[in-house]
Amino acid sequence: MPFSRTRTGCYTCREDGYKCDEQKPFCGRCIRLQKTCQGYGVRLKWQPLQGLPKPKRARNTRQQKEHSKDHSNDETIPASSSESTGQIVRYDPSCIIPNDVHPVNRYLLNHWSTTLVTMVSMVSTSQNPFLVHLTPMISHSIALRSVLCSIAACHLAILRNENSFHTLATRYRLVAVSALRQTIQTEDPELSLATILMLQVSDRLFTVDSGVDHLSGAKAIINQVGINKWNSSRASFLLSLCSYHDILASVSRGKSPVFEFDGEFPIEGMESMKELTSVLRIVGQISRMRDQDAKHLNAWGYAIEEVLNELDQSEGPMGDVEHTVQAYRYAAYIYLYRVWHNKGAPDPSALKYARSCLAHLSLVAVGSPLVSAQVWPLWTAGCESIDVDQRQFVRDRINAMYEARHLPSLRRIKQDIEDVWNIKDEQRNLIGVDNVDCIKAILRSRQREADLT
Template sequence: MAEPDEAPTSRQGYKGTTQAESSLDSFDEASLITLAPTAQNQFHAYVTPMIAHSPSLRSAISFMAACHLSVLKDDPSLLHIATQHQTDAVSSLCKTIDTESPLVSLAIIMMLQITDRLFTTNSGVNHLEGAKVIIDRAGPKTWDCDAGTFLLSVCSYHDAVVSVSRRTPPILGLGGDIPYLEAMKPMHGLKIMWATIGQISSMCSQDKALLDSQGAVIEIALRTLDTYASREGDVGHTIHAYKEAAYIYLHRVWHNVGSPHPGTLRHASDCLNHLSQVPVSSPLVSAHPWPLWTAACETIDKKLRDLVRKRVRAMYEVRHLPSLLRLEQDIEDVWNIKDQERTSTGIDKVDCVQAILSIRQRGADLA
């Protein structure tokens, strides 16, 4: 990543009029938000070619870049520029959404969604609802291409984590069977995990009579993920971590069981140990906040809590994303609440997401 004072180079068709507009080259935002563990950055491969043809997409990317630049330069004044780019992106999208390519429109909406989750607490806009309209209206054939497949993968991830932070069913409900790019084949197991997380979130609004049958189905499904979790390296550790976190989430929603239950503590420990095996420089770490949060909130071991603190701090030092600072504070707040609960009652019935909703009046930062 280039230093902030280096002169950025312009992309063809993307001649920024502000420092923020050129900062995709200076700071390479795409390297921070991709999830694919491949040499080719998928955002560069499929989103960058759209920039020259869409002022709205250019503004959406500049919105993200200006937000990040304000953090890297510790310059809050850049947030004014960011807001202007955000306004331009939304205004332009509203004017062209009926004539713009659905691929480009979805790319714009997901850039706004990602920026909202990483740099702000909550804009009050439900970007995923907009994504759903575009996906449904365009029809399945539109997405039967590499760019479409990639964008749906990004949507499925954000749909899953938002469902957790709001304890509501997924908005898009894309499931785990959406196609995947050959270069992203290792991600197939993660797509199945995201779909499973969404299924667990859907249990939050189900009638109690249905919980047992649905919970049992999901538990069996988690056991069948061993094939994907057996992968080695960063992908294998990430899928293992998701699997352990999913067990924790399932039993919290299904039975309201958490620490100090031995099963929960075991899953939390295994999850954190798998996450710690993935270098913080890995692109897959972009997908780690949810399992990290889920396991961290349930651990009561001092050494593991220290591991969590060091891990989140290391993730921030690489990415400098405000969402990670909020994640760190949210975890500390949940620990304090849950420790007090166990001290006074001997048990833990605290749902960590509900705790943050109560304290912060927002969902936990899990993206």
């Protein structure tokens, strides 16, 4: 049977004379053999403009390869029009990707540094601490680089609706875990901690529950070095990330935080997040109330209630940060009374705080970076909402957040809230009161934690 040459495969397979499986964005053969996949489609050849000198060509192919090899490790910074005007060119942290990485890695890391970092951070792009602190670390750690590639592949699988990215995500995650095990005793502790924390982020946003307690692993690394030795700005960012995930995990687990320094480090290492950090610290203290005996519970409750009262910002203009702080504050009231008195809707105070929390959230545009921190207050106020319009706002808000970010954790949290509403409504219809703890309801019905980060 005569061989029929195709013109739809990638250029690498066509040059090698092999059949291409045409998997996008890189074909399976190139990935398997770690070849540079040259892609698909039509290649355009641009002619030089008349009147301009043609670029000098290398004498032969060997000379071209040697020239390319000599410059293979150069750091490249995107050209800017300001170069010709003499203006200062600011270095873009999102471009710190090693030049010697495989093209697939580069493709995934580029998606991480240009897209995903804006979804996991509460800070604007110019100051995004994931770019400033985390992305430069990828050239020093295979484990960290691999987990970021895994996260990017998970997200691209949703955006592109292609299962091949799910396969890539699993492969990179296995590489990350294997590399972490091999280097955790010898590698810079900051690199190991960063890898563990990004595995935690991956679990919360994509994996649901891997069954691994990443926060306990993070605590072991921190204690091994000694908390006083984590004194760089990058260390402060990592410790703040630990604290943030630890406190919200304490809520979703119904347990005390793992770390003793909850709220000590400003969120994402940013002083601008100081007020939000203060409220988050209170949330951690409320979680610790679960371990208090009855004779000390009231003292804790009254003390926390007084601190929350002092954080009122009813006067003056508010921006996204202030609205988010107040949403956290009202959610903290709801959480406090649930832990302290097991009191929720239809109690008037719970309904009032839920309404106020949702009102502040509604004043923050869905495109704001602060929205990445608003899942917990939305969950807390949403679960206590009885009003039909408020419940519809919660649905619409989560839908809008998903359309802007395409993170599967948002779909799970929406379904969890719907489940809680059904459970609470059924109980109110039966006995006229609601003593349903939302977190415990999900732990029982779903056999997993709610995704509050």
